[in-house]
Amino acid sequence: MITIEKLKKFKESEDKVEFKKGEGGNISYDGGVKTKPSDRRRCILGYVTALCNELGGYLVIGMTDNYPHEVVGTSQNLNTIGELEANIYRDTDIRTEIIELFEDDKRVLVIKVPPRPTGKVFKFEDVALMRVGEELKPMSDEVYLKIINEQEPDFSSQICEGLLISDLDEKAISILKDKYALKQNNPNFRTLSNEQLLSDLDLSKQGKLTNASLILLGKKKVLNEKLPQASVMIEYRNSESQIPFDNRIAFSEPFFIMIEELWNTINLRNGSFPIQDGAYIFNIPFFNEEVIRESINNAITHRDYRKTSEIVVKQFPQRLDIINAGGFPLGVNLENLLKTPSTPRNRLLAEVLQKTGIVERSGQGVDKIFYNTLIEGKAEPDYSKSDYFQVNLKLSAVIEDRAFALFIVAVQEDLPETEKLSVLEVITLNLIKRGTTKYELDSEIVSKLLNKKLIEKRGKTNAIYYILSKDYYEFTDEKAKYYNLQELDEGQVFNTVFQFLLKEGKAKMKDFVGLFEDKLSRKQVRTRIEKFVSNGTIEQQGAVYKISEEYIKKMEVYAEAISKTISDLESKNEMAKKRPKKDQ
Template sequence: MSMITIDILKKLKESEDKVEFKKGEGGNVSYNGGNKINPSDRRRCILGYVTALCNEGGGYLVIGMSDNHPHDVIGTKQNLDSIGELESKIYTDTGIRPIVYELFESLKRVLVIEVPCRPAGKVFKFEDVALMRVGEELKPMSDEVYLKIIQEQEPDFSQQICDGITIADLDVKAIAILKEKYSIKQNNPQFKLLPDDQILSDLELSKNGKLTNAALILLAKKEILQEKLPQAKVMLEYRNFENQINFDNRIEFSEPFFVLINELWNTINLRNGSFPIQDGAYIFNVPYFNEEVIRESINNAISHRDYRKTSEIVIKQFPQRLDVINAGGFPVGVTLENLIKTPSTPRNRLLADILQKTGIVERSGQGVDKIYYNTLSEGKAEPDYTQSDNFQVNLKLSAIIEDRAFALFIDSIQKELPINEKLSVLEIVTLNKIKNKISKKDLDLEQVNQLLYKKLIEKRGKTNAIFYILSKDYYEFTDEKAKYYNLQELDDNQVLTTILQFLSKEGKAKMKDFVGLFEDKLSRKQVRLRVEKLVKNKILKQDGESSSSIYEIGENFINDMEVISEALNLGFQLLEKNKAPKIERAKKRPEKDQ
């Protein structure tokens, strides 16, 4: 993205060009309102102006220039040597992702905070107040403006007409691929024989002879796409180390989508490897980067990205990780929490519809399902969308197999189940959560019941201490069958043995110590009832009451153990005594008898 220049800034008008000028000579523009008490004074700060500008569709907060037109350069010390920190703080405190940079005229420094446009339907607030600029003031947003924004629907950019392009500007190879894929997906071989203009019209890629932005993105020649929509390109960056800032290699893909997608995957696959997974004589290889996962990730980025933003899709490939970053946050109604459950409506609906009709995607909104399904089935970490926000989607995919046994477990299940009963993505996600000991309250009860019915998980504990584990099959793949049996529900003898082992080492204990011994296996109430029973039977001795009680091994139990020990000693002595004559007699036997 190119930065604005001081010469351009001097000519801008604050209200018309969405820019706010502040002198800030001594670096004295407040970040968040400081100690000011009056709300209208507190708002006149960096966070207040950034919030208002974002709500107005983006703009510039310029510090170090006069607010009188034409704007003279004053110079500022605002955030000298800390512009990276300022950028990070604004994002943390507002959720708005600005770009902060310095400009210079002679030795005079100007600080520019470039504020992005808010997403459709989204309003940003400062101290719980949605702000807008009114003259020199920052005012609470009027109800009329607020309602208009939150009721916005994102326009379908791909459906809009792209002025100035004709069928002659489309790539012949891209059109051939479109025809081929559509005819196969729709089982319509005759489609390939239709004239290009009819195909474009039938698929709504042209309207009244004018081509849409979807036609531009999917089919236009490279040079036309570069001219009309340069941000449609995809940048593939390769780095040898994950903490590396500068890339080792960078390749630009600016072809139409139907040509680009195969070339992009083939280039990523050049640095692909695989992990062999073996169970006895059975071996299968899991690639670092699963082709279906990578293709779906790119398809999602193409369908969902905001083409009004001037940044391109960036793919960062490392030896064992791959990131896909595209402009524009999640579609309206989609969040990190409901990412898999909520069918998404793509920003570019016409473009996504073409991808579905040509078999590039199975159905709109299913791409994330496939990404999760394949990634978790291979025993890899869950796809990571946590770095996403209102302005970009950031997907991180790990190539590392974290749990070989889980991959074998899922593979064996899917092989045995008939097609109509194979595990769904939500079931696999739930199995993965149970494997990772995610809290019971964070599990989908419907999926849990399905998995219990299929005998793929087992319930342990009672009442508040209920938890779930994967079935015995999983622990056989881990070669840790003992761990499975250790997770069985504890009986009274196991509880007694565990408590006595603890007391034999520590001497004394409190109730919280016993609760800790059986964490995740017994509830506090269940532990307390068992301890009370042991006290009643005088196996344990209790001193004090309620939470201050101290427990020791009871004298009756010690006496009983001493009697048992003495009896065992007498038994061993008698055994030794009876054994001695037999040995003597054996020694006296003639050699031939021996």
């Protein structure tokens, strides 16, 4: 933990610290009104960007920059440090931590800047910055190229100095042997010596144990000493709006022991929704075991163990969040999360877990998380709060569409093994059900779904849209809704326009376009309105349209004729009733 005494002894270049007096709280946040680039950079955002590019450090306001540094105090962002932290994140995507320290009555503001992710360069006003002496200068081409060509080191394969076989947990080793023997159908694996086991799985190299062996097999005491950030915290709250937790449990055991204890602890507060399908009633759990296990396994496999924060699982009655240090692996982002095979940040760790059947091949774990969530009728797993410094996964327990879930299960049962729906196809079906426009859909996946007759195309050219097939609406007993989604014929368009004009009196073309949003393109609407104008049913006056006088008169004539016809029929009926009946 940083203290004023430690700061006094820091040297700016060696310890990656920038000291500023800022007694009057006058350090500019973003360069203010200064016009010269070199002056604009000497601001909070400029220093935060440069320090992040230098693999982290501290911006200290309220101390002299001459060594040894003295406290002068500052009013910088007094009572607004939360706002400052939020603004820095908003403007830079850098997740800083801001601390206030005091010496007597003198206040020091410390902005702790995290190290940049591997291969990532941060910029201020589109310029990558680095500190050079007292200046903030554009990053040199040599440094810039070196950073963007970086490869993430495999922390799990690195040697854990001082770790001995006696530091490993015998129960965890036994579990590993059992799982490997079962997965590989090799019962003889259980008879291997610990030394041979570790060597065969590359958990030891030339007699030295790796970080992976510590994470997977290390005794609790040893883990806490050598890698305390490998622990997992479960926090429980009774309400999603609640800030303090009701209960917090720390798990610091080796992975092969911890993973069972984690699930058992989460499952203690796991409820379920009763679902009825015809005469059958079954329960869908709030938290699907396979989804939770895969999510936690992913966090443990992909997290950045060089960062000192642990994995945090926040459990609410009907939501669960899993947060782990380090952003997505290189090459992976929110847009390609399900499409790009990722390179595990900890490759050796991932390989051992694959060989023991704990995790799927790289990337397939996320597929399982999405697929199993959607086929239970729940919202898509939400990674939107993730950034360069952490992955944040939110899982909802609420069943939003029971019918859709049952439909997908029924479809999968009917399809041959080679044509089973992929997770991307299920996601696309879900998007189409929600009315997503064609521009947001993957055309290749849409084509596959059309071939499987699970969706139907409606509209033409720019007004093309997709709906789920008639089978879905028959399955959900919503046939009327299906027919309501059919393409509009000319009569339906006219009736809609006519009713709107009767009510409003007049309209503009944009009003008509709005009436048929997602059904007809602007061009298609205009073509139909022009036809109604040309046949005299609608009258155009400049940019305004209304029902034509000629059409109103025609309708009045029709109405009068119909009224007269009805009146004549009624008179004939009355006369017939008065006529004497002939004797039978």
